[in-house]
Amino acid sequence: MDMTLSASLRRRAARILTPVLSTALILTACAGPMRLSAEPAPVAAQVPSQGARGPIVSAANPLAAEAGMAVLRRGGSAVDAAVAIQAVLGLVEPQSSGLGGGAFLMHYDAASGAVTAFDGRETAPSAATPELFFEDGEPLGFREAVLSGRSTGAPGAVAMLAMAHERHGRLAWSGLFGDAARLAEDGFIVSPRLAGMIASRAPQASTDWARAYFSGADGERLEAGDTLRNPAYAATVRALAEDGPDALYRGDIAREIIAAVQAGERPGALSLEDLAAYRPVAREAVCREWRLYVLCVPPPPSSGLAVLQLLAMAEHVPAVDGGPAEADAWTAFAQLQRLMYADRDRYVGDADFVAVPVAGLLDPAYVAGRAALAPTLGGAAEPGLPPGFQPRAADATAEPAGTSHFVVVDAQGNAVSMTTTVESIFGSGRMAAGFFLNNQLTDFSFSPVDAAGVPAANAVAPGKRPRSSMSPVIILDREGRFVGAVGSPGGTSILAYVAKALIGTLAWDLSMQDAIDLPNLVARGDGFGADTEMFTPELQAELAAAGIDLRPNASENSGLHGVLWRDGRWDAGADPRREGVVLTR
Template structure:
């Protein structure tokens, strides 16, 4: 998307009209293109007068700024920025370290979505590094004896691993936006793997936890110390195999992961018993990341940009559009009615997402229809009367599909980076479950991302699932990294979170907290989480006051402890503070991350 060119053409037009015109430049995606509706454009031109930029008169937003889920990864990213590296350069270094020190969440064996803002051209680009099913995959990939496998058995099988995409995606983005040599971005990860790193309390908790992926033979061998103990917080863990892997990546480029000894090791691990998978060296060699047009929509005086499908970013934008039609949300974080409204909008959003979003190369995702102004208004109007789980609507252009109840368990991370030239990265990265499939190659865990597909290709009545398994298909993802602009196309902020299917709720909460309730970013991140997917309401119950719980209960919403993955929000907004303009950043206290400018 390039707002600068459009701004020169339509500078005198109101914000709504400008943004409608900009859609042609920011929606170059399968299933999401199409002409701008002339009537809607005319109506926008007749709307309210131009809105003043929220950062009118501000200097360009520049770094350094890094927020990520582990202090060692943050320092690696800042080190790259100090050497003159770009935001994408720093993202490569951050991911390489995260894969070592936070292997329960992301790594070289996983996938990612990245949003990149170019501070010179004002372009926003979405990079799709989602894993792909092997060529041998069939719609019954997770069937055994004519029935779907139990979820845990599917996760631990070789069938769960898709072709890793994060490294190839980072290489593509770094070629486009990097300033340092690729080979110079792995030093911290190689040193920490060779010399050892201190096991953090969160990693120690996962090592000692009940997740079966942490008890596989590969995990047992890795997390066992020379004296026979399993590693605990404060122990120093080395990983010579990981050091060798990142040395190979530095010297040979991303292809080192997709061929040669590392590629062979990945295939061997996937094809091992029990329940071997069908991934081959040919599947690895055939993988290609995708550069996609960013999906952007106005929200208040901002423009919010996310990746298009198979990311679920379209659902996040739909919720924000519904929020603008929901006055009760303005009540603020101490108003029970505002939280009730937020929950009901989530129910509607998830119902639509679960029915319609999938890989646009295989199914027609009605992106424009899900964001259609009239359709969004109709959906928002249903929120006050909801008394149970919402049902999906029928957006313009939508082909009726069966609702998908795919499980998306814990195991994801997020980073936000801004460099000295105002380039920014918002990247969500994952191995899916805790420690992925529990299988390892080259010192890193392999993803179980294919369990993000629907295990059943159709509903009981034969209606197809948008997210059914298919050969070389990308599974739907809840990952939805965010870039926020002002109406002139300037960078205002970035945000994102892990959390499985709850990612959409977590991102929406922080955006509403910061952009609607005008909270500092850290306070917006600190807000209690409320997740309303289906009939129930999961929440950080202990973080809601008794008055809020009582107020929500009186309106039909009884919150229960959240059983999904906690949030791990990282974000920043360019704001004027006591010392002038700077980054108002935050890192989720539910994890171990940091947000730093030096």
């Protein structure tokens, strides 16, 4: 792509934009199960959408995107389409998300202007202890923890989608699973990305469950172009269609889940009672004004507030406005990431269990002070002391790959931005009823306290939701009207990927696709992971001179999907690093 700065970008960068962090738009997370029966509070002004702008879908697999678009063509809502998309993604992209995983869904209601964060994050079993991943007094190795039954929490994606559908669905729930059932029964063509995961060295790809599922009649592993059938999955989605989410959380499918969790070495403690007790939560979004827009993200245990913190710090570092051709802009972006990750890792956890200083981390004076440190960093940043903080132990969480993101806007202007995951590649590698189970509990800190007994914010506790990097974003204009959405998979790198896309589109004035296409640069701790081959040799040399020594990105790559309404049309994009597409009517 052309990395030179456009005239419009220069004009935009030259604008004087007042940095604002309007407290009138601050809506922090609501705690406790009572939110389940409460109506979600609106964000910003109650201004209806300025006319229908859909339908449009951007998702990581063409079959899933088409399933969502088919629902929209039938008059379905954005949430209706999200149900269909997730049902197909769990079949055709099982390395990333599925019925056995969790998700965060941001919803914009065009009639009222309300933004709601639906939390479908998994929960730890009631029998979980802070030493869940200890053995003989020492933390388990990460591989052993992932493959164990202990890694699986009560899945939340299905229950969360059912809650969102009850509030915002237009079509019958029972009619949203037809494409998933047909593809599972008749078979679908294994894509190159799925084939690569099947053949990968990921230990979950070699469990007994995975070997049996991904082997053909000749006993050989399936390859790209082969047909994969999954009659068990077809039966599961038909049961969901007929009986609703109870089909997964109670009855035969629930018993299959528990049997898989409790099988073999290191069985898990997840019980039928834990599944039956799972509840999603509708929470108030965390929103902040940034430049000409209002950005809304889920509250903790999502890490979306960290993206908002980075963007707020960027307002105090003019070099960020330089654009994608400038080494100074990338250097500033990297240093701000270091500060952002240090704070996120220390303070963010499940706000129903620990006090997360959301307002403090976004406090204007604190943000300005943190931003001032960016030029001085010669290595990893230390966490700051935001207003309202409580002492927390250093984090010991390892967050691996295995996530997907999609965006939907329906014909009435309602929108969904949803990030969904089974955590690692194929989750725990264990299967039940045709789908993989999550290993989400390995998103907790393996060490619950430090040597002085100070607890980690993200320590394990019964019923607690592990911290997540998933950060689906809804973008509003200053009148509270929906203008866009974006999100990405990528493990801990999600925060860097989403921030890159937002800076690219909203600060550098790039198209959504060009912003997604930009090289990724992730700076957490001492190192700098990047799409090194996408930076020119000249730019790499300038970055190295500034102390930004790029190395190939070792984390899960991005899978950004986003839409933005500008100039009277949709500006949409799908990450070329995956198999995603954008569909319109």
